[in-house]
Amino acid sequence: MNPINGAKALLHRLGFAMRESGQALERVGCRLQGIYSFEEKLSRHASVLPMRYNVPSLAKSSWVAPSGMVAGSVTLGENSSVWYGAIVRGDFQPVTVGANSNIQDAAYVGATSEFSPPVVIGDNVSIGHGAVLKGCTIGDNVLVGINAVISENVEVQAGAVVAAGAYVEEGAVVPSGEMWAGNPAKKLRNVKAGEAEYLKMLPGRYTELAGEHKGVMKVLKLKQAEYYV
Incomplete structure (x- = not known):
């Protein structure tokens, strides 16, 4: 594999793992907040x-x-x-x-x-x-x-x-x-x-x-x- 393409693929996988980890933490945080999670003032939707x-x-x-x-x-x-x-x-x-x-x-x-x-x-x-x-x-x-x-x-x-x-x-x-x-x-x-x-x-x-x-x-x-x- 071309070294440049290999580096790009590695960065892509690393970015994917970080995003998935962030989403997992978000879900855990909502569970810990319980019924109070609805009190968030802003949508986290990406516009x-x-x-x-x-x-x-x-x-x-x-x-x-x-x-x-x-x-x-x-x-x-x-x-x-x-x-x-x-x-x-x-x-x-x-x-x-x-x-x-x-x-x-x-x-x-x-x-x-x-x-x-x-x-x-x-x-x-x-x-x-x-x-x-x-x-x-x-x-x-x-x-x-x-x-x-x-x-x-x-x-x-x-x-x-x-x-x-x-x-x-x-x-x-x-x-x-x-x-x-x-x-x-x-x-x-x-x-x-x-x-x-x-x-x-x-x-x-x-x-x-x-x-x-x-x-x-x-x-x-x-x-x-x-x-x-």
Whole structure:
């Protein structure tokens, strides 16, 4: 065996053993705490994970909720946020999220396989609660509604709306300024002027709200440090 490869393999095994030991100690500690283990103030869930030698690239002003997850080749732009229970996976293909965009609670963003196209999400985009985006391109100032599904090779152009619960079939193009709904999704109508303004305003509200949540997390970290002194 090549000495370099041998050293890498040894380090990998050592790291694996250390992680397993840590998890074992965690389980023992919980048993010793008994019914009081629930008093932990912060989740130990790992929000940002390397995957296949790729480490997420997050802007300093972005935010990932404690129970959210960003893994692998993921780029998160300025003031963008990944909310509670949301998953952004860049294991098969890269995921790029622009500035001032939000991926709301329990949404999923990623590729289905290594043959899927990358996911590209523009600026000022709101991805609703429970939505699923797979190998698609989302333009700027777009709203993807609650529980909507965007399939592979779909392009949602700037200023469009995908209504709640819609299923956009593979390869479809949602033109700029249109609202699509249904299963399979089709054009419902044009986006109204007031709605277009709302699309531009909504991401800013999530940016402000993410700042509040970040502040709460900092306070909890300080309290946790006091708790264990």
